[in-house]
Amino acid sequence: MATKSKKRRFKTKVVLIFDLILIILALGIGYYFVMASKMQVDKSADSSIVTNVLDDKDMKGYRNIGIFGVDSRDNALKSDTHSDTIVIVSINRKTKDVKLASIYRDTYSLIPNDDNAFNKINAAYFKGGYSLALSTINTNFDLDVKDFVTVNFDAVCKVIDLLGGVSLDITPEELKYVNGYTKELNKINGTKVGKLKHAGTQVVNGTHATAYARIRYTKGDDFKRAERQRIVIQKIFEKAKKADIKTLNSILNEILPKIYTNIDSVEMLSLAKDILSYNITDQTGFPYEKRAFTYHRVSYVFPVDLTANVTKLHQFLYGTTDYAPTEKVKEISAKLKEITDNN
Template structure:
């Protein structure tokens, strides 16, 4: 039997009680029966009664299945067509839909949906902040490039990471002016800054420039060359002043240094003015001069020094104030009070602490990024852009808690001695300071 005819018979039989006259006639024709609509069950023949009993049973089974399956059917066309054998076939069949899952859908707790939404918003905010920081960094970089000294480039630096896992950065403040080359400059300030240490502290070690040290290939009688000469010698031999300073510090103090940054007069002022447009808060202090206490000091105005105007002066008062980049530079370089070079080193540390502690203001998240870009644009450094951006927030947080500062040598802990050129320098106990630096920096 044709499967379609069989399917039609099963459908008509399942719905026999509800067939109209035409549908009942179709069922009789397909099955060879002679059923008729009879509202009185008792009037049925025994054969019809048996058939209707089967129909009732099929109907009840179908009704029970309807609790699980929801069937939907298209309208059956009333017109039928004859097939090639003359049999009447229905033009369409009702379609049975797929069973629906009647089980109630589980709903996520509202609290979980809110939590997911909250973290999604947090991620968006973080991404937005990072994009803004990168944008400010790029803007600061190109702003810095317009003020960069001629011939600025990254020098060769064979840095070594300390075994402790921390990061040591050599910071050299040079006395190079814009009309000079690096070969004419010496290192005015020599510092090693340590970050990413186990203590989560920023540590700053300053080395006095007149400390007598051994310099490979230069010193003739042991530790007989001033430390600040190392940068100048290295620059004259292949522009490797920073790397030669790294080598000298390693030789004399057993310090491994990974990165470097060179900052000259103009670069320093540019960075300060970009990071602190309203000035840096600082409490200016000087030692006595010729044994007398002072209320103000006339200091050399280094940024305004030119070959034709070699002695410009700026007056700085003692006490709390805000300093722009030019004034802060002049304050940090002054050494004509009774503490001499030690007093200058102390003021340089004070300046670094004031600069770094000030970045805890939330607004400097973006101005700080711009300043980082400016630093990158005006300084020679091997610190990567990625390192700057990713470490700046943690550095700012650690610095806002205070900076651990140390000076080599300590005040008065030296013997006056002469270098190989006849200049007066500071002779120190290297074994003692190697141990102290090992304890401080790891």
């Protein structure tokens, strides 16, 4: 009888422990959804996102997200603001490897649903918000990006500050521009961050790191700026993976209200559960082969042979070695060749 009584008590304890674990999990998930509800989630234009006719079987193993950093002096997120940062984040669903591809903001592109006019690619977000921006990316580069996240200057600054800063190598040439943009960011964000005193490798705060990512007037111009933006993204990612729960909680509290996205709470949870498994393995700027010149009194970046650039982009993102661009991309490529041949 004593043995049966002990067995019953043991079973009761197991059930209680199991119930406790379920309650803790439920509370944790509930807390997450309360936190995630602070995001500005907008799916209203999802149905109008254009994707080109695709023939890249390797793409199916990846999730692609468009990251937009908007150039808004009042930290607006949704439209009427140019996307000065455009990064395609490609996540390998199996290996969790992540690749980053910056799209140069001045890239001369077909803007669909805008009388099929050509313009700088960053104008798409200004004209039609996230839907037109993603449609433009998909149409010109044969991609199927349907998810996006938009952030503003203030959000980036705060996240880096909460992580305790990030280490950057600031050149003497970059130093004066970092300090110049720091002054501008102070006005935008209502802060009083001082100047950096010297160049070199150093841990910088959020304002200085964001200022660094905005520099475009050094050797390399906008191409170098896109590289700086990818460096800052990678530094944030690496630091966040090592952060403790308290820090991550503070970051969520601070950044979620400043995020505009069409990824809802359930989808975000699916992404977040694998965060420690993600590794940024490679990064690049696009287009690869390019020319920058003034056309109709405006400075643009022109892909040299868009079809070849798109094939190379698919190889970078998905490992596809024989991708053949669609007829739409070939049509756009012919238009660009006509312009570049005459300039």
